[in-house]
Amino acid sequence: MSDNIYLPELARIAHIKEEIGGERAIKTFRVEPVEGDTFKHECGQCAMLSVFGRGEMMISIASSPLIKEYKQFSIMRVGRVSATFHELEVGDVIGIRGPYGNSFPLDDWKGKNLVFIGGGVGLAPIWPLITTALAQRADFKNITVFYGARSPRDLMYRAELERMRGDANIQLSVDKAEDGWKEFCGFVPANVLDKKPSPDNTIAITCGPPIMIKFVIENLSKLGFKDEQIYTTIENKMKCGLGKCGRCNVGKDYVCTKGPVYSWAQLKELPEEY
Amino acid sequence: MQKILEKIQLDAWIAALGEWEILAPAMEDGIWGYHPLDGAVRLDHSNTTQPPKGLSFPQREVFFSFEQIKGEPPRLTQKMPAATRRAVFGVRPCDGAGAVRMDKVFSDHVADPYYQNRRKNLAYVGLACNKPQGSNCFCLSVGGSPVATEGMDVLMTDLGDRYFVTAVTETGKALMSAAAKVFTAPTAADKKLVEKTHADAVAQPQRAVNDVDAAPAKLKASFDSPLWEELARACIGCGVCTFLCPTCHCFDINDESTGSSPIKGNRVRTWDNCQFPDFTMHTSGHNPRESLGARLRQRVSHKFQYFPENFGMPQCTGCGRCISECSVGIDIINTVNKVTGHVG
Ligand SMILES: Cc1cc2nc3c(=O)[nH]c(=O)nc-3n(C[C@H](O)[C@H](O)[C@H](O)COP(=O)(O)OP(=O)(O)OC[C@H]3O[C@@H](n4cnc5c(N)ncnc54)[C@H](O)[C@@H]3O)c2cc1C
Ligand code: SF4
Ligand code: SF4
Ligand code: FES
Numbered sequence: 001m002s003d004n005i006y007l008p009e010l011a012r013i014a015h016i017k018e019e020i021g022g023e024r025a026i027k028t029f030r031v032e033p034v035e036g037d038t039f040k041h042e043c044g045q046c047a048m049l050s051v052f053g054r055g056e057m058m059i060s061i062a063s064s065p066l067i068k069e070y071k072q073f074s075i076m077r078v079g080r081v082s083a084t085f086h087e088l089e090v091g092d093v094i095g096i097r098g099p100y101g102n103s104f105p106l107d108d109w110k111g112k113n114l115v116f117i118g119g120g121v122g123l124a125p126i127w128p129l130i131t132t133a134l135a136q137r138a139d140f141k142n143i144t145v146f147y148g149a150r151s152p153r154d155l156m157y158r159a160e161l162e163r164m165r166g167d168a169n170i171q172l173s174v175d176k177a178e179d180g181w182k183e184f185c186g187f188v189p190a191n192v193l194d195k196k197p198s199p200d201n202t203i204a205i206t207c208g209p210p211i212m213i214k215f216v217i218e219n220l221s222k223l224g225f226k227d228e229q230i231y232t233t234i235e236n237k238m239k240c241g242l243g244k245c246g247r248c249n250v251g252k253d254y255v256c257t258k259g260p261v262y263s264w265a266q267l268k269e270l271p272e273e274y
Numbered sequence: 275m276q277k278i279l280e281k282i283q284l285d286a287w288i289a290a291l292g293e294w295e296i297l298a299p300a301m302e303d304g305i306w307g308y309h310p311l312d313g314a315v316r317l318d319h320s321n322t323t324q325p326p327k328g329l330s331f332p333q334r335e336v337f338f339s340f341e342q343i344k345g346e347p348p349r350l351t352q353k354m355p356a357a358t359r360r361a362v363f364g365v366r367p368c369d370g371a372g373a374v375r376m377d378k379v380f381s382d383h384v385a386d387p388y389y390q391n392r393r394k395n396l397a398y399v400g401l402a403c404n405k406p407q408g409s410n411c412f413c414l415s416v417g418g419s420p421v422a423t424e425g426m427d428v429l430m431t432d433l434g435d436r437y438f439v440t441a442v443t444e445t446g447k448a449l450m451s452a453a454a455k456v457f458t459a460p461t462a463a464d465k466k467l468v469e470k471t472h473a474d475a476v477a478q479p480q481r482a483v484n485d486v487d488a489a490p491a492k493l494k495a496s497f498d499s500p501l502w503e504e505l506a507r508a509c510i511g512c513g514v515c516t517f518l519c520p521t522c523h524c525f526d527i528n529d530e531s532t533g534s535s536p537i538k539g540n541r542v543r544t545w546d547n548c549q550f551p552d553f554t555m556h557t558s559g560h561n562p563r564e565s566l567g568a569r570l571r572q573r574v575s576h577k578f579q580y581f582p583e584n585f586g587m588p589q590c591t592g593c594g595r596c597i598s599e600c601s602v603g604i605d606i607i608n609t610v611n612k613v614t615g616h617v618g
Contacts, residue, residue, distance in 0.1 A: 004354075004387050006337045006527070006541070010347045034347050052340040052348050053537040055529045078557040093347045210560070236562060237554050239527050243383045245546070246524030247553055249572075250562075252580035257383055271497050273562045 005242055008050055008095030010034040013088055014070055019156040020149075025077045026121055026156055027086055028062070030070040031094065039099055041065055043106055043128040044233065044261045047098030048241050049073065050081070051088070057081040058238040058256075060125035061099065064132040071096075074124040074156060100241035101260050104129050104205065104231060110139045115197045117146040117216050119188045119208025123156055125233050125260075126207045134167050144197055148173035148188035152181055171195055189215035192223075199224040205231045210274070217264055227265035234260050234267070234274040250274050275441035275450055277457035278464055279430070284437070285314055290453030291361060294397070297329065298363040308362055317364045317432075321407040321593065325369045325520035326362050327376060330393040333517075334544045337388065337527070342537040353540075355391045361449060365398045366407065368593035370425030371418050372520025373398065377425075378585050379523045388543070397445045400426035404471055405478050410594030412607055415482035418591050421472040431468050438468040484611050486578065486588055492614035493579040501613050503567030508602040511566070513547035515596035515604070516573065521589045524548055548572050574609050 011031040019026040032038075041047070041061050050056040063072035077086045088094070106129060116130050133140050145164070149155045151174050161170050173184035173191040184191040189212065197204070204225055206216045213232050220230055236248040236255045243254040250270045253259065262270075279287060288296050288311065299319045300309040307324035335353075342348030373393075380389035403411075403420035413420060423429045427446035430437040438460060441447040450457060460468075483489070496502075516522040526546040531539040546553060549569050555561040563569050581589035590606065597605045 004337075004352060005384050006388075006543075007350065007352060012347075050529075050541075052342050052541075053529050053531040053534070053539050056527060082557075089345075091345050093342070093345070095348075235556070237556055239525070239546075242386075244379060244386060244523065245526070246548065246576075247546070249576075249580065251575075252583040273568075 006097070006240075008048070008056075008097040009038060010093055011038065011071075011096045013090050013092050013094065016088070016090055019074060020154050022153075025086060026074055027077075028072060028074045028156070029085070029088075030063075030072050031096065032070045034093060037068075038071065038096070041071070041099035042103035043132055044103040044125065045099040045101050046125075046241070046256075046260065047071070047073070047096050047100065048238075049085070050095035051084045052095060054084040055081045056095070056239070058100070058235075058241060060233075060260075062124040062127045064128045064135060066132055066135055072127075074121060074127075076121045098241065100238075100256050102258065104261050106132060109203050111201075112140065113142040113144070113198070113200075113202040114140055115144045115146070115202055115204040117188060117192055117204060117206040117208075119148050119212040120150075120154070121156065122206075122208030122212070123147055126205055127157065129205060130164075130168075134164060137167055141201065143168040144171065144195075145169070146171045146173070146188060146192055146195070148175070148184075148191060150175045152178055187215070188212055189219045192216060193219045196223060199226070199229060203229055203231065207233050227268060228263055230264035232262060232264065232267065234262065236274055275447050276460055276465075277439045277450060278460045279437045279439050279457055281435055281437065283456040284317075286456045287453045288315055288363070290456065291449065294359045294361040294449075296361055296363065297326075308365075311363075315363055317401055317430075319364075321366045321368070321403075323595065323599065324518060325372055325593065325595070326365055326398070327369075327372060327520050329360065329362060329396055330373070330389055331376060331380075331523065331525075331545075334542060335388060336540045336542055339540045340537065344535075344537070348537070355388060357391070357395055359395045359397070361397045361399055363399045363401075365400045365426065366403055366593075367400060367420055367422040367424070367426075367429075368411070368413050368418060368591040369520045370398055370400050371413070371422065371591040372593070373425040375521040375581070375585075375587070375589050375591070376523055382585075397427040397449060398425060399428040399430065399446075399449065402429055402431040402472065402475065404432055404475050406480055408594055408598060410481060410597040410607075411592060412481045412483060412594060413592035414476065414480050415484075416486050416588045416590050416592040420475045420478070431471055433464070433467055433471065436464075438464060438471075480592075481594075481607055483578075483590075483592075483607055484614065489578040489588070489610060489614055490582045492617040493575050493610075495617045496613045497571070497575075499613055499616065501616065502571045503565060505604070505609050505612065506566035506570035509549065509566050509570060509604055510602060511549050511551065511569075512601065513549050514599050514601070515606075516547045516549060517545060518595040518599055520591060520593055520595075521577070522547075524553070548576070570604070570609065574606060574613070577606070578610055
């Protein structure tokens, strides 16, 4: 890689999948380096993606580090750069720099039960963790995935989740019931309380809208999970990813270098500025 | 290396620095800052309104330009700063200390090549403050001094018709050696006089932040203090306080587009500002620092809590600019003292 920390590598879009339509559409992009190898990453890390002429944005790397050929990103259409991404086609060339941030200590969790709790586009940041754990299935005990969205049409990675059944206990939910929906109806935190995962020898990892995370953590605590057993990620606005532009801090920590992964025990020590 | 330079020899020294671009305090568009020397050097002005930080961290700089035909890799052209050596005359100790703090930010974690390329070619020829430059100076209470050499390559002290000139770094020695014949050796009387001048400078009354060492813990304990909103109420969010601060380093990165087919433009870094509401606002509209109070708390806590926690020194050097230039009278000394004063 170049010594210039701001100069992106070039990557070509190899595959695009429309996950969810509508106003807050989500598309999943697979990108491959235009030339040579790209950087290595760990579960939970992010990359700064750019469309030249539009700008950069920070996106979680949503593919397992075990996959070397491409990196995957699931992007919600919200503003300037993300909307431009949604207009891109297979073959288009984008910029990418990274990896940024810390990662989930997956190796420390071998021999434990894992409970993943995601909401909306918040499944993307924990997806590498889920798929890596499943690729090393024998290293872990029970693996449970709670995932919810507004309606069945708003669930991303649906086909992949269905294929995981058997290897993992998949618990889906939607906020509003629709004809034919057989699984839980209600918010994600309520589904967690309903299914009562045991805290014994378990790590819970949650990612999603801040309000969901708040209630998930509350409910996990009710179920007996200790603060050290709960992990989450925080998203603050980012520009550099390098601890220099000064905007992503929570207290003395720049989330882009010290986060985005925190245990609830660690996060509680920081001021609530996220 | 300690030498005496007759004031009338200053121009001769500068003339001998042919390989260096010389910058000195000058007024441009009605504002005092550091500019390429045009005529004779003047060091008799009080501290500049603009600190020299823009010389290593310009307000706007192009990282690279791009040109891309859709579906093809773009051509990226890096715009690394030219390797011109620049000597900056008349830098005051609070701004030397500012450079030290900027250096930490732009070398910690990973080095910033744009900053480093400019900085390694910059030499600061400082000028000690025999008396405070303004009524809001408070360097002594934040670990600095009006005669400090921190961040300087050379420090000059005004002794009336002469300067007492001390080399602080190897670069400083080289600057002085380039014009060896304009300097003379100091006499015992000169050394005595400079000592007395420095002692007098330090003894001049200044405003003060109370107990800067205790500030990190006290600010931490004051995160939820109602004083933040109260003290910030008048702020109009203009950002002058951070733009003029010798240690504020926050920036934005954007693409400036100059053409669409092919796609053409520049990726640009510009100063940004924690006092602006959209600095931290997410695309969703959620803002972790929504109120004026939260933003004042960020500016003050960064300087007196977070930076000390990360780097072991306050990020404020006591230059007083943010106080003097704030149009609504928001005063960082009073803010720190009031907020920390409520903690036992
Ligand atoms: C750690 C982390 C992980 C994330 N992971 C994901 C993920 O996996 N998937 C996902 O969908 N999102 C993710 N996000 C959120 C994502 O970064 C934001 O949604 C994204 O940055 C929005 O960018 P935008 O340009 O679309 O939005 P905008 O709000 O339009 O703009 C963002 C930036 O673009 C620039 N900009 C916008 N408009 C203008 C203008 N008119 N002129 C000049 N500049 C302008 C500004 O500098 C602005 O800060 C993550 C965020 C973080 C911090
Ligand atoms: S200079 Fe004063 S008014 Fe302007 S942003 Fe700073 S504190 Fe607010
Ligand atoms: S915070 Fe204010 S007084 Fe301190 S260095 Fe910055 S501008 Fe100067
Ligand atoms: S994104 Fe710039 S400091 Fe974190």
